Amino acid sequence: AQSVTQLDSHVSVSEGTPVLLRCNYSSSYSPSLFWYVQHPNKGLQLLLKYTSAATLVKGINGFEAEFKKSETSFHLTKPSAHMSDAAEYFCVVSDPSGGSYIPTFGRGTSLIVHP
Amino acid sequence: EAGVAQSPRYKIIEKRQSVAFWCNPISGHATLYWYQQILGQGPKLLIQFQNNGVVDDSQLPKDRFSAERLKGVDSTLKIQPAKLEDSAVYLCASSLAGLAGGSNEQYFGPGTRLTVT
Numbered sequence: 001a002q003s004v005t006q007l008d009s010h011v012s013v014s015e016g017t018p019v020l021l022r023c024n025y026s027s028s029y030s031p032s033l034f035w036y037v038q039h040p041n042k043g044l045q046l047l048l049k050y051t052s053a054a055t056l057v058k059g060i061n062g063f064e065a066e067f068k069k070s071e072t073s074f075h076l077t078k079p080s081a082h083m084s085d086a087a088e089y090f091c092v093v094s095d096p097s098g099g100s101y102i103p104t105f106g107r108g109t110s111l112i113v114h115p
Numbered sequence: 116e117a118g119v120a121q122s123p124r125y126k127i128i129e130k131r132q133s134v135a136f137w138c139n140p141i142s143g144h145a146t147l148y149w150y151q152q153i154l155g156q157g158p159k160l161l162i163q164f165q166n167n168g169v170v171d172d173s174q175l176p177k178d179r180f181s182a183e184r185l186k187g188v189d190s191t192l193k194i195q196p197a198k199l200e201d202s203a204v205y206l207c208a209s210s211l212a213g214l215a216g217g218s219n220e221q222y223f224g225p226g227t228r229l230t231v232t
Contacts, residue, residue, distance in 0.1 A: 006157075034220070036221075043118075043223045043224065043225050043226065044158075044206070044208075044221075044223040045223075046220045046221070049220060090157050090158070100163075100165070100170045100171065102160065102163060102170070102171045103148070103160060103221065104160070105150075105157035105158045105159070105160075106157050107156055107157045108155075108156070108157045
């Protein structure tokens with residue numbers, strides 16, 4: 001069965017400093033991996049996705065993630081945090097282990113950005 | 116393009132009452148998902164439809180929860196009877212289907228915040 005682990009429940013950074021949100025997954029297949037963002041009182045929105053093409057994936061708002069099969073990781077990074085990046089971030093794994101692609105969400109990482 | 120629509124946005128009920136949520140996915144999206152998101156946790160998939168067939172409902176508490184997607188478009192999720200622990204946000208999402216179904220982005224509705232007292 002697939003699973004996903006977000007290693008940090010909260011990450012706190014200063015504006016202008018780099019962001020690293022960690023995600024590890026478990027899958028017996030070649031999974032699809034996603035990062036979604038949820039701003040307060042707003043709906044979930046896709047940041048980026050990996051689907052077995054390039055291992056370095058670029059998303060919206062300057063975010064990117066690198067798929068590392070050997071480490072079973074898909075960490076999300078951004079070179080310079082902005083106040084508007086403060087939100088909840090979810091890593092999602094999806095593989096056809098049950099015959100169909102079923103998505104599994106991580107518990108989420110809350111990104112706090114200090115001025 | 117219109118997004119995923121959900122109603123109601125908020126609902127307060129007493130325990131043991133019943134409640135129903137409605138979702139209208141993006142036009143042309145064959146896959147529809149219902150999630151339960153408890154405060155401070157990630158969304159938990161309750162049920163996934165492909166057109167009007169159930170793909171996965173392994174985490175749906177079938178003794179009290181039911182869902183249907185008649186005609187493969189709109190969907191309703193029902194809870195009967197509700198318990199205190201059902202207080203959560205219920206999210207509906209939709210995506211394109213097909214062979215690349217796993218790599219398709221999910222589009223989420225605004226959610227329904229349910230409070231059970």
